[in-house]
Amino acid sequence: MALPAQDECTVPAVVLTDLDRQPLEQSLDGMQTLLDRHERVIVVHSAAAPAAVHRRLHTVRSLLESDRIALFRPELPPLGIAVLARQLRQLAFCGTDPGVLASAGRLFTHYVHCGAVLNSVIRLDRVPVGLKAHAKSWMPSSRFGVLAHPTPQVVLLGPDATLTGPEYGSWMLVAKGKLESDWVGTTLAPAWNMLGLREVALPAESVAWWGTGKLVEFCTYLHNPLILQQLVTSARRSACHWCGIDVIGDLCVFCSTTVPAHDQPVSAGHTSSE
Template identity: 70%
Template structure:
């Protein structure tokens, strides 16, 4: 789902259709057209995406033999994925290289707090649920507040119930499904000291992700472009040893190359020096998931973001 632009600088989103069902040729033509219009593409999708659709993404990237497509698979719930994608669209208007922008998805994920209010947790399998909560799901009128990220948590909705929230100022986005509850606006948002509430349509994948259509999904996030830019710009950048673009973190999202082992000669460097890298084509791990294995390090003595 593509959320409305946060400000006038937010780059428009291109929503890919039903990847698992539409003809491969149509998908190829659509992404080829996007590549003709834009220097690089960052595809953000949920880990809950059907296997066939994810396989289609990798197939298209391989057939196009393009090192300009980054595939980022997120563990966030659907509304959180939509928020993360919009934050990247905001940052796309800044002076950040494509590798840094794509890598920023992992960094910004740490600052997204998302969950839902559910009428039942009997089919919830993405957040740990104990037997007591399962038993309460059968009691008529029961509702549960569930935090999926950053730390899973489950409470039974009530005046005193609260979920652990961010220790920084956020806005809250709320997407209502087939459930009536004022707990988020009346109790959770004040407890999190949110700056305000905004509403959005419920993503189509939410009912599947949460195991029920009777839910209200919510997400606490940083809306200010200047804050997002400052977070990304404060992280130490490095050059991917395989495709040669600037990145942050420990893995390039475009070619999936991790840093070489200490003492290993970087790709493209023989005894006569570097001759350059051609991109992600054939890069080891190019079709693997993108997991962060090393904490981000702050770059010292960097000029403040403008």
Template identity: 70%
Template sequence: MALPAHDERTVPAVVLGDLGREPLELSLADLQTLTEQHGHVVVVCSQAAPRAVVQRLRTVRSLLESDRIALFSPALPPLGLAVLARQLRQLASCDLSPGILASAGRLLTHYIHAGALLGSVAKLDRVPVDLKSHAKSWVPGSQFGVLAHPTPHLVKMGPGATLPGPEFGTAMLVARGQLQSDWVTSTLVPSWRAQGLREAALPAESATWWGTPKLIEFCAYLPDLSVLYQLVTSVRQNSCHWCGIDVIGDRCVFCCAVPPVHEQPARAG
């Protein structure tokens, strides 16, 4: 998920090792060092990551007893998640507090359109697929355009086939797997009026997430740092009632506290 930086300001990514297999002591040492060096750490993790990786992250955070480590795992396909991680790295160069930066991930997720062109949807279980599409996926040569986020949508490839796209200016990132097609670049990019097209290596989790290695993954996103910064700073900010850190939204991304619920006084009989 460590995409190349857009510019010199973009903060480098730190790729954690094989958390599911390495000794617990090594994972503890890595996260503790990162926290001491940077003050706060935002860990972005794919929902397609092995369960052992997620459990290790939670264990390490618990053992360190740290409210300075935020675990963030939104329901985005791998390429979309990689784009979001880079957007957070872009914002990390700005004058945002740790809580606002970590909270920005949930906000920016709404502005990402992520999907894939698939050679089969037979094993796709993260996007709703009807039985008719499942049956068609067994026909040799069938291809499907799938939008996973923000609103699930599926179309079988044919003349004029496209997907609903963003209503604002975006750039497009494409990662090619074991599928040959120019539909994304020749049809989807013009249909979505994408302002720029770049290619990236296919994330390691993509085949697992989409249920097939025969795919071309794509993601439309906001590339301009000034636009990202304006979005984040224009949203109302709150202070966590528990740890005091500034956040966007109700749930604190570091200590995980939510605002207390104040019960209404009972009405007199």
């Protein structure tokens, strides 16, 4: 989940390992150390992680009684989550306010395309799969192109196979599992007019998310940190009325409070005199 730094301006990540196996006291001490060292902590984690990991994170946050811990679990494949985590690390170097930084992950989710090439979709339960694709999965030579986000798609790979890509300049990350396929690099990336392509290690949660270890996972992303800053700067900010920090959007990721809308509709029969 912690991708290599893209440049010298990407702050290091702290990897929380073995949360579901270590004693609770060790998890509490580790998180308290981070809080003592930093103003706030943003934990980016995957829905494919074991349920015990999610329970431990919520337990730690509850026992520490801290609204300085944000738990961010986007409904994306693991490689997409890893991309978002690195983008937040890039923004953190710029001194972005913690509330804005935490909620920027939700904003950046709209600018990633996540998918994979799979040898089978029989165990894929996070993307709608038709009966025809299920039947084709029993054929040993079958390969499927799957787009999980933003719009789910499943296609049987062939000469005319295609997936809907981004309409803006993006880079692509590729993480190879136990599947021999170069379709992403030789066909999909050129069709999507990618500005560049890099290969990284497959995230540990990818096999559980996609339902098979025979896969090649990919994700597009905005490469330039200046563009990320522009997106955050142009987004409307609100002040959380509970903890007082600035956030983007309608939810404070730290205290989970819904931020009131700025513009309330005028009640029927009410007129304004100015």
